[in-house]
Amino acid sequence: MAENLTQETVRPPGAVFFIFGATGDLARRKLFPAIYSLYREGKLAEDFAVVGVARRPRSDEEFKEDLYRSIEEFCRYKIGDKEQWARFADHFSYKSLDINNVDGYRELRELTESVETRFGIPGNRLFYLALAPELFGSVSFNLQKGGMLNTSGWHRLVIEKPFGYDLQSAQKLNEELSQVFKEEEIYRIDHYLGKEMVQNIEVIRFANAFFEPLWNNKHIANVQITLSETVGVEERGGYYDHAGALRDMGQNHMLQMLTMIAMEPPSRLFPEDIRDEKVKVLRSLRPYDSAQEVKEYVVRGQYTEGEARGKKLPGYRQEDKVDPNSNTETYFAAKVFVDNFRWAGVPFYIRTGKRLPVKTTEVVVEFKQMPTNVYLGQKHTLEPNLLVIRVNPMEGIYIKINAKKPGSESQIEPLAMEFCQSCLVGINSPEAYERLIHDAAQGDSTYFTRWDEVATAWAFVDRIAAAWAQNPSDISTYPAGSWGPKDADELLAQDGFHWWPVNGQEEDNVIWIKQN
Numbered sequence: 001m002a003e004n005l006t007q008e009t010v011r012p013p014g015a016v017f018f019i020f021g022a023t024g025d026l027a028r029r030k031l032f033p034a035i036y037s038l039y040r041e042g043k044l045a046e047d048f049a050v051v052g053v054a055r056r057p058r059s060d061e062e063f064k065e066d067l068y069r070s071i072e073e074f075c076r077y078k079i080g081d082k083e084q085w086a087r088f089a090d091h092f093s094y095k096s097l098d099i100n101n102v103d104g105y106r107e108l109r110e111l112t113e114s115v116e117t118r119f120g121i122p123g124n125r126l127f128y129l130a131l132a133p134e135l136f137g138s139v140s141f142n143l144q145k146g147g148m149l150n151t152s153g154w155h156r157l158v159i160e161k162p163f164g165y166d167l168q169s170a171q172k173l174n175e176e177l178s179q180v181f182k183e184e185e186i187y188r189i190d191h192y193l194g195k196e197m198v199q200n201i202e203v204i205r206f207a208n209a210f211f212e213p214l215w216n217n218k219h220i221a222n223v224q225i226t227l228s229e230t231v232g233v234e235e236r237g238g239y240y241d242h243a244g245a246l247r248d249m250g251q252n253h254m255l256q257m258l259t260m261i262a263m264e265p266p267s268r269l270f271p272e273d274i275r276d277e278k279v280k281v282l283r284s285l286r287p288y289d290s291a292q293e294v295k296e297y298v299v300r301g302q303y304t305e306g307e308a309r310g311k312k313l314p315g316y317r318q319e320d321k322v323d324p325n326s327n328t329e330t331y332f333a334a335k336v337f338v339d340n341f342r343w344a345g346v347p348f349y350i351r352t353g354k355r356l357p358v359k360t361t362e363v364v365v366e367f368k369q370m371p372t373n374v375y376l377g378q379k380h381t382l383e384p385n386l387l388v389i390r391v392n393p394m395e396g397i398y399i400k401i402n403a404k405k406p407g408s409e410s411q412i413e414p415l416a417m418e419f420c421q422s423c424l425v426g427i428n429s430p431e432a433y434e435r436l437i438h439d440a441a442q443g444d445s446t447y448f449t450r451w452d453e454v455a456t457a458w459a460f461v462d463r464i465a466a467a468w469a470q471n472p473s474d475i476s477t478y479p480a481g482s483w484g485p486k487d488a489d490e491l492l493a494q495d496g497f498h499w500w501p502v503n504g505q506e507e508d509n510v511i512w513i514k515q516n
Helices: 025-040 060-074 082-089 102-119 133-145 167-178 196-206 234-262 271-284 291-297 375-379 432-442 451-470 486-493
Strands: 015-020 048-054 092-096 125-129 155-159 186-189 220-228 298-304 306-308 311-313 331-337 347-353 360-367 386-392 396-404 412-420 476-479 511-514
Touching: 015 025, 015 102, 015 432, 025 060, 025 432, 048 102, 060 082, 060 092, 092 102, 102 133, 125 133, 125 432, 133 155, 133 167, 155 432, 167 451, 186 451, 196 234, 196 386, 196 396, 220 234, 234 271, 234 331, 234 347, 234 360, 234 451, 271 451, 291 298, 291 331, 291 451, 298 347, 298 451, 298 486, 306 476, 331 486, 347 486, 476 486
Parallel strands: 015 048, 015 125, 048 092, 125 155, 155 186, 220 347, 298 476, 412 511
Antiparallel strands: 220 360, 298 331, 306 311, 331 347, 360 386, 386 396, 396 412
16 A cells, blocks of 8 residues: 555554545645545555535545546646555545534434444544634534534544634634634644645754854844745635735744744653744734834735736736725735844844745745954955745755855855755655644644634734724735835845845855755
C-alpha cells in the first residue's frame, strides 16, 4: 500500500473521518486528495473509514466517482494500481443529511457503527466541518443529540476559518461549541500553519546558533510579511464583500505567521507550550488606541481596473456579486509592534492583497546595518543582511550578505545564497491539509489555533475594523496588477525602509548562488 513507508512514518489510531460538506469545493480540492496522499504514504492503515456528509443526494458509487475525479485532478499522487484504488475507495461511504434534522444523525450513527465493525475501528471519530461557520453550532448539538458522541473512543471537531466575523460573534460561536466539545477536542484549522516553511520557521530559529542570538531588537531592523495574490475575488464575491482582506487574511494567516517569527523558545516541545508562547506574542501586540492611530499605521486599499501580463482586469466593484458602491478593502498593510523585551521598537510590516503582480508568501527579516564610520562602511555602500523565508508557492530560504565581487580588487556587492526546497529533484512536498489532518488524527494540536489565540487576534483586528467603520469611504485605490496603494510604500519610507522584492522580483544587482 505505502509508497514511502519508513521508520519515521507514524500512523494515527484507527478512526472514522466525517467530512461535512463532502460535495463542496474544499473537500474536492483539498480534503480528499490529502487523505489519499496519506494512504499512499502509509500514514493511514486499513483501520480507517471516511463518511461523506452533505445534503445533496448521492449513492456510494456516485460518491466514489466524485472521489476519483477529485484525486485525478488535484492530488499530488496519481491513481495507478486499480487494485490499490479499489481498496482505498472501499473505505468511503456517503450519507445524505439535512444537518438540522436530528433523525438523520441517528441514521448516521447506525451507518457509522456498521463501518466501525467492518474495519475494526475502536470508536474514534473525527468530524471535519467544511461548512459555513453559522452551521457549526447546530451540527455540534445534533451530533450530541443523535448519539454520535456516545462511544468509548475519542471525538475531535475540526473547523475551518473564518471563526466568527469579529470577537463578539467568535465568542458566541465558541460558547456553542463548548457546550458539546471540550477545548482540547476542538481543532481550529489555519492551513497556513500546515505549510512546510511556516513549520520550518521554528527549526531555522531554534536549531541554528547564528540566528537565535541575533533574533532581537539589538540586531533586527524590521520584519516584513507579504501574502500576495494575483487573483481577484473570483466566485467568492458574496463572501468577500462581507469579509474583506482584514478579516479574510489578517486575523488568521498574517497574525499567525507573525507569532511564529516573534515567539519565545517554548520550555518544552509540547503543543500547549508552543501555543502558550504564540498567545504571549498576540497579547504583546501594541493596540491602536484611536482612529487616528489606525490611519497612521494601517493602509486600506481596493483594486480598480488594471492590466497584468497583457490582460485587462476588472475593478473590484465590477466583480460578480460585489456591491457597485462597495468600500470593502481588497488590500491592507500595517505597521505592528510587539511590545516585549525581545522586540521593543522593531516594526513588523505586514501586507496582503488581491490582484497584485505576484502570488507569493514570504517573510523577510532585515538585520541592522553595519556601522558606517568604520573602514568598509566608509568606502562602500553596504546593504543590510536579509534572511528570507519563502512559504508559498516556492518553498525555501535565502540569506543575503555582502561579499567581495569575484575578480575585483575591493568592490563589494550583495550576494544571495539560496536553498530552494521546491526545486529539489524528485521532491513531492506534502500539502498543508495532509499534515493537519494527520496531526488532528494523532491528537497533535500544535499547528491549530486555540481559543485564546483566536480571541486575542480578534480583539486586535476589531480596533482596526471599528476605526474604518467610522469613515468607510476613506479607502485608497490601486490598479489591478500593481503592488497596492502608494500609502503602503510610505508606511516604510517614513521609517527609512522599503518593501524588499519578493520571489519573481529578484534584484538585478545581487549575485545569486543557487543550489545545483
